[in-house]
Amino acid sequence: MIGVHDAGVVAVEPPRQKSAATRGRAQSPLWRIGGTLDVRWRIGLGALGVLGVVLAWQAAATSIASPSVLPTPAATVAALGALWSDGTLAEATVASTQRIAIGFSISVAVAVVVGVAIGTFVSVEGFFEAQIAFLRYIPASALTPVFLLWFGIGESPKIWLIVAGTVFFNILMMADVARSVPKELINAAYTLGAGRLTVLRRVVLRHAAPGLIDAARVNLAAAWLMLVVAELLAAQSGLAFEIIRAQRFRAVDDMFGLLLVFGVIGLASDLSLRWLRNRSAPWLRA
Amino acid sequence: MSGVATSAPPATAKLVVTGVSKTFSSRRGTVDALRDVDLHVEDGELVCLLGASGCGKSTLLSIIGGLEAASSGTVLVEGEAVVGPGSDRGMVFQGYSLFPWLTVAENVAFGLEVAGWDRARRAAKVEDLLAIMSLTTFADALPRELSGGMRQRVAIARALAPEPDILLLDEPFGALDAQTRRHLQDFLLTVWRRTRCTILMVTHDVEEAVYLSNRVYVMAPSPGHVAEIVDVPFGPDRGPLVKRDRRFLDLRDELGDLLG
Numbered sequence: 001m002i003g004v005h006d007a008g009v010v011a012v013e014p015p016r017q018k019s020a021a022t023r024g025r026a027q028s029p030l031w032r033i034g035g036t037l038d039v040r041w042r043i044g045l046g047a048l049g050v051l052g053v054v055l056a057w058q059a060a061a062t063s064i065a066s067p068s069v070l071p072t073p074a075a076t077v078a079a080l081g082a083l084w085s086d087g088t089l090a091e092a093t094v095a096s097t098q099r100i101a102i103g104f105s106i107s108v109a110v111a112v113v114v115g116v117a118i119g120t121f122v123s124v125e126g127f128f129e130a131q132i133a134f135l136r137y138i139p140a141s142a143l144t145p146v147f148l149l150w151f152g153i154g155e156s157p158k159i160w161l162i163v164a165g166t167v168f169f170n171i172l173m174m175a176d177v178a179r180s181v182p183k184e185l186i187n188a189a190y191t192l193g194a195g196r197l198t199v200l201r202r203v204v205l206r207h208a209a210p211g212l213i214d215a216a217r218v219n220l221a222a223a224w225l226m227l228v229v230a231e232l233l234a235a236q237s238g239l240a241f242e243i244i245r246a247q248r249f250r251a252v253d254d255m256f257g258l259l260l261v262f263g264v265i266g267l268a269s270d271l272s273l274r275w276l277r278n279r280s281a282p283w284l285r286a
Numbered sequence: 287m288s289g290v291a292t293s294a295p296p297a298t299a300k301l302v303v304t305g306v307s308k309t310f311s312s313r314r315g316t317v318d319a320l321r322d323v324d325l326h327v328e329d330g331e332l333v334c335l336l337g338a339s340g341c342g343k344s345t346l347l348s349i350i351g352g353l354e355a356a357s358s359g360t361v362l363v364e365g366e367a368v369v370g371p372g373s374d375r376g377m378v379f380q381g382y383s384l385f386p387w388l389t390v391a392e393n394v395a396f397g398l399e400v401a402g403w404d405r406a407r408r409a410a411k412v413e414d415l416l417a418i419m420s421l422t423t424f425a426d427a428l429p430r431e432l433s434g435g436m437r438q439r440v441a442i443a444r445a446l447a448p449e450p451d452i453l454l455l456d457e458p459f460g461a462l463d464a465q466t467r468r469h470l471q472d473f474l475l476t477v478w479r480r481t482r483c484t485i486l487m488v489t490h491d492v493e494e495a496v497y498l499s500n501r502v503y504v505m506a507p508s509p510g511h512v513a514e515i516v517d518v519p520f521g522p523d524r525g526p527l528v529k530r531d532r533r534f535l536d537l538r539d540e541l542g543d544l545l546g
Contacts, residue, residue, distance in 0.1 A: 193373030
């Protein structure tokens with residue numbers, strides 16, 4: 001009996017007991033391409049991933065390597081506690097974070113002005129295009145000796161290295177962000193009587209804000225890279241400096257503890273910039 | 287022909303376009319987008335530019351809006367030459383032109399803020415326009431919370447706020463479904479009646495052109511030019527009933543034939 005299914009009519013033939021015919025491929029909830037994940041699954045899988053890494057670390061430290069090469073997670077945390085209680089950790093973290101804050105702020109400030117100008121005005125783009133295309137290929141770390149020569153061994157060479165190592169990426173990415181402001185919005189503002197400055201401030205910068213924050217978020221990683229380069233060469237304080245010092249005492253547990261600190265700071269800054277980005281873009285929120 | 291208008295503009299015309307041509311040059315050579323276009327819109331008129339895609343009608347509207355420069359020819363609004371965009375020629379685009387970070391009321395107020403209206407006057411004007419557009423309850427909504435038809439109503443309100451001499455509409459209902467489009471056409475007629483504004487509208491929809499306008503400029507491509515000027519015999523208080531009128535149907539068929 002196919003096709004006739006009136007309400008109240010009981011099917012004469014019982015449904016087939018064995019495998020009923022089906023159409024299409026059943027979708028697996030976890031392996032579906034481009035699928036969505038339940039919150040509980042997301043948290044569970046994340047915890048599983050972290051646990052896996054810690055267990056693998058523990059296994060490697062206890063079975064394969066000796067404690068003088070690879071400390072256990074517990075030993076690392078203990079070392080970190082010791083660094084905290086004698087004040088080294090706080091001092092090093094403040095020193096490094098301060099360099100990043102000053103250097104990366106200068107970089108972002110320059111890049112917002114220059115990048116947005118490049119992305120907005122073809123004349124500025126024409127003026128800067130060749131220079132930046134050239135300068136961006138000079139590895140900033142190669143400038144370290146030059147900066148040491150120019151600025152001595154104080155704070156300024158480290159800060160300028162961070163600026164040099166990030167400003168070109170920031171400029172290029174931010175120029176793209178400014179370029180992608182929809183033409184319709186700019187035209188709408190013009191036909192509502194807005195002048196160039198108003199369009200720049202109230203449309204271009206406003207629309208670009210979340211993208212600019214995102215560009216800074218991505219390039220912040222490069223700032224930390226430059227910081228380490230600077231501190232490895234010439235510094236009396238800082239997280240990378242402490243790693244070098246720990247190496248002299250063969251204190252691998254200290255070294256690993258300090259590496260963890262980098263990760264935690266990076267994660268915290270990433271999360272706060274994401275939050276700021278979402279705050280600045282009410283129209284993108286899902 | 288039910289009514290072929292003369293092309294000589296009367297002295298009272300709000301907008302006069304004379305001999306406008308536009309040539310785009312690219313690496314492959316030059317393309318004539320518009321050649322020697324004349325048109326005019328009188329005070330309080332609703333005029334349509336009708337044509338298939340590629341006939342240059344949107345380019346012409348951009349030139350009148352001051353967003354693009356003509357290669358030759360002049361555009362005069364109340365006798366003054368257009369050299370760039372301004373709020374005297376409010377524009378409504380096909381879509382996606384509302385500021386997504388501003389609420390409906392803030393979008394409508396944008397042009398007033400730019401023009402330096404004080405807060406109280408601004409609020410009164412916005413309230414007034416939102417009432418005309420039946421958007422009062424959505425004053426604090428963000429554009430993304432609105433349907434396509436409501437967004438276009440906000441865009442029209444925003445363009446009307448600085449009290450433009452002429453409203454330029456670039457296929458404003460082109461992205462909407464048929465039912466919403468009919469609804470907004472009636473809506474535009476209401477706004478036109480109530481505000482007595484002057485409107486120039488670009489469309490590719492023959493019925494829309496006949497239903498809304500006093501006069502239709504039929505444009506043809508390669509290069510874009512005015513092929514025919516047709517007067518529409520219905521007044522501003524027309525309504526959906528006019529669509530059953532013999533003259534309406536004849537005009538619609540006639541213009542449809544002209545478009546090919």
